[in-house]
Amino acid sequence: MATSAVSSTSTTTTSTLSANKTAAAATAAANKAAAQKILTSLSAGSGVDTASLAQNLVDAEQLPQANAINAKITKNDSKVSGISAVMFMMSELQTALTAVKDRDSFNTVTAVNSNTGALNVSASSAATAGSHTVSVSALSSPQRSISTGFASADTSLNGGSPFSLTLTGANTAGLSVGTPSTTATFQATIASPTFGTAASVTDFKNFAVTIDGKAYSLTPAPATATLKDLAANLQSQLRAIDGSSDLSVTVSGGTDLMISSFTTSRAISSPALSNAVEINLDNGASVGTSGTSTITGASFGAYPSTSDFSAFKVTIDGTPRSLVPGPTAPTMEALAANLQMQLRTLDASTDISVSYSGSELKVVSASGRAIAGTSLTKTSYDDTPAGLAAAINASNRGFKAQLVNDGGSSLPYKLMITGATGSTEGFSLSSTSSTALSFATPSGYTASDALLNVDGISYQRKSNTITDIVPGLTLNLNAASSTPATVLIARDTTDIKTKLASLVTAYNDFNDIVNQTTDPKSTLDTYGATLVGDSTVRMVRQQMRALIFGASSTPGTSIKSLGELGYTLDQKGVLSLDSSKLDSALTNNYADVIKLFTGGHNKLSAFSSAPAGIAGDAVKKITSLLAKTGPLTTKSDNANIENTKYQARLDKLQVRMDALLVRYQKQFASMDSLVGSVNSQKTSLKSTFDGMMAAYTNK
Template sequence: MTTTTALSGSATSVNLAATGQKIITALGTGSGIDVQSLANNLVQAETTPQQALIQKKIDASNASISGYGAMLSGVSALQSAFAALQDSSTIAPVTVQSTDTAAFLATGTTGAVAGFHDVRVTAVAKAQSNISSGFSDGTAAVNGGAAFALTITPNTGSAKTLNLPANSKVNDVVSAINAAGAGVTAALVNTGDAATPYKIALTATNTGVAGGFTVTDSAGALGLTSVNAARDASLTVDGVAMTRSSNQITDAIKGVSLTLFAENTSSTIIQVVQDNTKLGSNITNLVTAYNDLQKTLKTLGDSQSTDQVIGGKLANDSLLRQVQTMIRNMVTGYSSSPGGKIKALRDIGVTIQADGSLQTDTTKLQSALDKNLGDVVTMFTANLGNPANSSATNRGIAGDAVKALTALSSPTGLIVGRENNRQSEIRGYNDELTKLQARMALLLDRYTKQFAAMDALVGSLNSQKTGLKTTFDNMSAMYSNK
């Protein structure tokens, strides 16, 4: 019995120990976990792909902004190159050299032709002037204080009658004449005379006979006398006698402005020299600026480009294609103001190549500048001087291009508009990142709390495990001792 009992006790002890170990093992499977690390890793696993997707969008928008910046720089350079060719008064400078600058000043203007001219000034134009009798001062009464009338009759124009009321002062007469708009100005001058130093000086607004006038004084109150009679300018240009009402003459020699100062006793030789060097250089600069922009646009649109700075940054961009078409039309189309023989850039040797670049036939260009300079200027400028202040619709190849490129590159233009759109996109993506971070912070907090609760539960189970282990150990020992 004892042996059987002992054997039976030993078997029971072994079975209890095995069962306890299984329970203990089962309870111990969740212990030793780094709860914070687990929570962080789970959140990171969810955050990373979403964050990477948003960052990819930000990078793409930044790349576009960089591409638009490169485009804007090239467009601005081309605009500057065209701007140097849009003003007829500066595109091909004209120098006029004269052997006598005392009699007149000669300056070159648009359309001047190189050559020599013979000029003699026989009379300069003068404005008519009259002077009144003297008065003590500007407040002195005129005509003894009685009313009177003045009638001013210009040589060209309608007569003006001024009815001066009683007690009119000298200053009142001056003001009335100036307000009449009769082509005459009045001024009160001090002659320095001891008794009656103040006189009314009348001067025609314009020089020449046509600017002359007569004054009818009903009472003879002013005592007007003539100082200078109206006179036209007279001169001889290349043997041809001519008269003009003004000393500023722009139609005697094509492209040359004459300002007359004094008569000269003999002819003066002037030489008109036209410098084509600047124009040729500016055309070369235009070709360079166009080719640089064309190359930049091509690189920006090439997704396979090896350029590490701008390559492919605007691949498949509709604005890039629009700009490419725009600038190509600028250099291949006819001018809105064609010259007689020069209607397009190809007529001066500037042609488009198969790769989209421009090439210059320097021989043809120089020939056009030498033989048809006026037509070249017309093609580029529409003969507009100071085009920035012109409201003309047709401005020539250069003027039209400047207008279009200025609009394209302005703060309200398409390029800056695209940049602003991408900036707005980036702000939106950054908002998405901020919201993602907020969501992930909440998720981390939830995971942390859940895993902390689990850890507490595991700790409680571990305590129970320890208690059970002690009990099973005691029971095993008890049976082992029997």
């Protein structure tokens, strides 16, 4: 039994009562000795220890009352400790039951593939046992366009000045970018945009809009090729850049995109969709005007990117700092937050703050250190093959560029641009460079789809990773092959058998801690005999037994309870599992086993009233029992509340006893003074009588 995770500060009731009895006996003995001393003192004339006498009398009155209260506190502490141990073991049982309450927990499968050269196959819990035949005729591939050669990677293409490269999508059949218009100051519309006939989420490669005089360009990335998802994605991107939820993009009338401002105070104009994307060597970012500790008017480019700025510099108390900005979003607020984080890390303090308000980026020292030389450097690219490749790769616009050296003698450097896979992902290129850029697409390197046949049905897909043909199977295509692959999906019961065996351990640990806490003869440290006669714990165990070992709320046709799976309880309530009987049930009645435990549900809420099978119902019940308002927590809380009241009684008792001690001390001081006076008179009288006797007797 594992109870080490439960802690308690209580001590055992027996040892505490024994100690209290010993203390009371010692006090009584001290009081008897003090009384005898008073008698002796009154006859012998010696002093009396009145302080000890007063304290012993107080103790004689205080200890019996304090001992009774402390015994109750100790008993409640022990109860709280025992309840904590029971609740811990219940949570362990809940964990074991949770592992078998969902249908997918029983759906562990393995995939065996006869042709790994053609494809790799992986199976999730959603897959079902069976056999499939897969033939791969062609892989999906991207378009690769290669430029004419250059003498070097640093050959100037535009006389040292920036230029742009435009990549235009080739999936134009049925595609319409719509008709833009400004319908109100705070509202603009694109009427009737449509995806291509062979619709693709990449049909629209750019979205542009002007907001409050600033032009923005975004790369649309809808989840599906629908106007609804396109609007949702554009809205998400605009709000991220704007840093607010003021801007919205919606579908109006089922055919139009509407861009608007909730506040109606923003100026929105020039919305546009395009199937072309422009790569600029100058990103259009503004570094603003640098002041001593401020930068005014800085902004990200028309195609906002987190890499728009390559450097930030500032001097703090004479120490220059140079940073590479790395904002989490292409906004000035995110840039300020990133610069502040980097500066504080370098400074090893929180003295430096960087903020952005209005149009001003400001660096401040809380301790008044001198700030100077603030500046931003925007990212720019050379008008060279290497510079163009870097600009394309940094743009995150769906294209990749690679500068290659083919080893030729005169013009060995060539730029290879690669798009996305799929037949809808072809593109053409044009540029504004003074040196003509010419690209060609070699034979066999056009954009194409994957072609495959699964179980006699032909499919065409943009990607070589396919998840939507056989439920629960992921097909990763490797190569075309004339040999069909046989894919066998077999059920693997190893994992579920381990979970079902773990249920035995968890239940026995729970049952054992209940036995130990309710057994008056238990010798278990801390928790033993702490809940003797407790009706709540007995009720909890009865409910657990009824839930787990009664008939399932969702019985199978042949298997209706755990006993039919091989689970048995002995006379002492110890649970065991017959592995042979379990194997037979899993082999012959697997569907029944799933229904028995789960009711056929996946991730059913603990608050659902639907029948959830043995495991699902038990998890819901344990969740209720362990809740803050459940019977166990309530009993523990009540015990703690009682102890608070008991402690208050102890405090009041102590106040009364302190006052009693003061009164005794005053009374005994008066008594001591009186006894001293009497003894003095006795001595004086004795001397007088002795003198008179001497006079009469002449002695």
